[in-house]
Amino acid sequence: MNNLASMQPSNIREMIRRNELVKPTAGMANGFAQANLAILKKEDAFDFLLFAQRNPKSCPILDVTEPGSPIPQMAAPTGDIRTDIPKYRIYRHGTLAEEVTDITSYWEEDMVGFLIGCSFTFEHALLQNGIPIRHIEEERNVPMYVTNISCTPAGKFHGMTVASMRPIPQEDVVRAVQVTSRFPAVHGAPIHIGNPEALGITDIARPDFGDAVTVRANEVPVFWACGVTPQAVAMATKPALMITHAPGHMFITDLRDEELGVL
């Protein structure tokens, strides 16, 4: 993986485009931001963008393609969202229909792609600050919970905020807030510290998505708004066709993690 870690995003995207890398993208192109993908028809694009604009913590938009164009001009001008993700999911009427490695044949002239910030960037910043990430240590998916916090609706899009949870050592909690505060484009500061019940979460050991992780005695559960939120919200409206990345199989942008820091 060493080689993939130090490669440029454009070179990795080319390998993915040639189906030479059909696997999760964690650890690839170190230092560059990876993104969630949601593709909707233009008729839903405005409301979805407005929803994101109103709920920036759970829906931090990195780039939006021109209707019909698969090129993310801001995030990766040499990229193509139809081919540069290792694995896609096709949802029809809100139900997973199939997983594919290329969506060129599904592409329609009125489609709009949304690249949404992903927690890899702020997790990298936490690690750089010596703060451990439990689900990485335990080689699991991050635990995610549907909270009782309503998103601000926009058009047909409405729903509850999904939060990811990371157990943080008591003495690192303030620093974790500072570190992630710098990255509003990738979920930013936590939405809650310490009391799962306050979010309507009754059993921390039973996440709604992802895997449970160990929370030790000296650790505090800290919750961040999660990029699953916009996908879950969009899917709940059961659009005729919606395309996303498969979990962990992200779009690698040309944006440096550090460039996403507001200061």
Next chain:
Amino acid sequence: MNNLASMQPSNIREMIRRNELVKPTAGMANGFAQANLAILKKEDAFDFLLFAQRNPKSCPILDVTEPGSPIPQMAAPTGDIRTDIPKYRIYRHGTLAEEVTDITSYWEEDMVGFLIGCSFTFEHALLQNGIPIRHIEEERNVPMYVTNISCTPAGKFHGMTVASMRPIPQEDVVRAVQVTSRFPAVHGAPIHIGNPEALGITDIARPDFGDAVTVRANEVPVFWACGVTPQAVAMATKPALMITHAPGHMFITDLRDEELGVL
């Protein structure tokens, strides 16, 4: 150098202690802060610390050893400032007397070591943000200038601020300010943008220390307070004995660069 780049600070310090690495430390222990060293007798230590406290941009203190102790408890509890720097300079009455790789035989029971933040940390952050650093590109020492900005004096210590200059592309100047603002412990934000004359610098091609670098047509000279300031100020008082690191031969701390970010 790849190996040295990824090694832990403590392991590199051990190699330096055994005189296995007598060379500049740039690029070693990537991600960890390196520090300037100034050692003074205890009788001058308070005034020097006060001077630093009053001039934090040019004299950002990372750690101060207990009088007589060579151990920097905050910055590197397993380190020893008498042995863990590749090359030292011994100044007597303000004049360079000799260069050595170990100062154990010079150490006195009333000596105090000051570890002072170094620009490597913020230069790394600039590079991470895609902002070029000319003197690194041209493989020169950074150009430094004595400015007309007086430091706030403390006791016997007084003098002018020395500034380092980096030519920054016009479109990156604001970002360079933001990026370096996060790191007040390593000189922080620039002290001046754009007009050398305003700092009393009459010829940008003739720095007082270091080497001149190319300034291109679309670039703006940006000035940061420089860690040479406290050494120059201390040396101007001509103490009987003062010990510093040799230029570029820094003390590698256990502090992560990112931990020095205020947010």
